[in-house]
Amino acid sequence: MAKPIAIYMRVSTKAQDLRSQEADLKAWAKGQRTPVVWFRDKFSGKTMERPGWAKLMAAVERGEISAICCWRLDRLGRTAKGLTALFADLAARKVNLVSIKDGIDLATPAGRMLANVLAGLAQYETEVRGERILAGIAAAKAEGKRWGGRKPGTRVRLTVEKERTIKAMKKAGESIAAISRALDLSRTTVYKALE
DSSP, X not given: OOOOEEEEEEESSTTSOSHHHHHHHHHHHHXXXXXXXXXXXXXXXXXXXXXXXXXXXXXXXXXXXXXXXXXXXXXXXXOHHHHHHHHHHHHHTTOEEEETTXXXXXXXXXXXXXXXXXXXXXXXXHHHHHHHHHHHHHHHHHTXXXXXXXXXTOOSSOOHHHHHHHHHHHHTTOOHHHHHHHHTOOHHHHHHHXX
């Protein structure tokens, strides 16, 4: 039996939705004769250390994956260094990479060249976005606007119901990590609710 193709989807925040990528990737997968396995992340692209990506790369390292398909190259990562290292690693392992929206296939010389150009552009976009954010923060501070944090006494995500649930789960012996995952709250918020 042929090794499966890994399909990878990523969005940067939990508030974002994977559906925009999923439709195109499902259509692409239907045209493949090889079985596919899906990996998903809701995590920043600035780091290659993401849970779904870690599982995918562990499967690659075990020799279980023949190729990786993504919607766009920037879904894999946003640093040129991380992406070019990934391209080299996949080539050494003879694992192809396909980006359907970018029209990239690392099995071809043109695909490898285009992938490296787009990796540099992804890095550039990230750096420019960071500069704009810092400029906006500086402008807001110069106008005397409060930046960061929240007004004292407000609750952003911790409702009274969630606080009760946290205390009940802790009393039942659940770990802080399990409570945090179950309620989609940070561990810090869980600890604060238990104080």
